[in-house]
Structures are given as C-alpha cells and as structure tokens.
Amino acid sequence: MKSLLVGVSCAAVLLMSGATSIDMARAGDANWSGFYAGGQVGYGFGVPNTEFLDVEGEPGTEIEKIYDITPNRGPNGTADCATGSTIACTYARDGEFSGGVGIDASGFNGGVHVGYNFQPSNVVFGIEGDYDWSGMDGSGDGLITPKAGTLRPGQTLDDSDQFLRVNSEFDYLASSRGRLGITSGAFLLYGTVGVAWTGQRECYLA
Secondary structure (H helix, E strand, C coil): CCCCCCCEEECCCCCCCCCCEEECCCCCCCCCEEEEEEEEEEEEEEEEEEEEEEECCCEEEEEEEEEEEEEECCCCCCCCCCCCCCCCCCEEEEEEECCEEEEEEEEEEEEEEEEEEEECCCCCCCCCCCCEECEEEEEEEEEEEECCCCCCCCCCCCCCCCCEEEEEEEEEEEEEEEEEEEEECEEEEEEEEEEEEEEEEEEEEE
C-alpha cells in the first residue's frame, strides 16, 4: 500500500510595493543615508500547485476504500460477511490519484517594511525587510479514479466521480534583501538581491 505524502507547493504572488528601481529625491544632490520605514497594502493571487508522491517518490497516491461495493460478498459469492467472520469480504475499493492539484488562491495583503541605507560617496549600500499579513486562500480539486479489481458475483461498484480537494491558506509573506545603488544628482539607481518566504497551511479532503 502506498502512503500519502505531502507534496510541495509553489505560490506566484503579485504585491504592490513601496519602492521602485529608480527613486527621485528633492532637487539637488541627495544623501540617502539613514533609516526609513513604511507600510504597504496590496492584493495577491496565483495558482500554487500541490503534488502528491508515493513512498518511492513517484507522482501519485492511493486513497483507501473510497468506492462502495454492494452487496458485501465472500469469495464464494454468498453474503457470508458476518461480523467476526474469517472470510475475506469485499465491500469497498481503493482509489488512485496522480499528478497535482492547482489551487486558485487570492486575497488582500498588508504589512510594514523597514530599512537602512549607507552612502559613503556616490555608492549606496542598504538592507531592507518587509512583512505582510496575508488573507490569501483558495482551493482546488483533483479527480480520483477507482483501482482495477474483480467484483464478486452479484456485486456492483459505485464508480461515480470522487475528488481530492486541497484547501490552502496563506498566513504571511515576508522578504529580506540587500541593496547596492549609484546616485546621480537627485536620482538613485539600485538593484537588490535577497530571500523571500511564506507561511502556508493546507488540508486534504476526499
């Protein structure tokens, strides 16, 4: 029997930012040294994908006893499935799911950012971090299919569509980065590099 493993999901998020790649200060030469802080509000959306892997790392998983088989029958085709019976009874069939589930997530975000710049000449060094509380959430469905198997005489399989639902909720979005820029008069042209992370919860229903 294969085990259900939590897959990896990736989120594509668009946020309104409080900074641009070119900032203009007041007229004349600007000194960009010092601390600064601010806030931002935005709206994020994306379609993160949750993949399910078996214990061997291959795509797919199994969901136990999701398709009903009626009536309960023993190997000889008779209804000998009494409680405590040693006869192998067949009453349900496992389902299979392969691939991933795309989650249509969206919602508002809002938070704060803080940073510090140091300008020894016309070169500016800086560091900045931000944190957003997120209201993004969403869900997606993936179709389950019944496993192959043999029915006992007189049995029928209820093979109506069954779905694996994934509910996802983002709690926060955060990032931290360094800055390197060059000033020219009242302008600052800079680039940044850093890391970003998010807090995400998922639950699975079948």
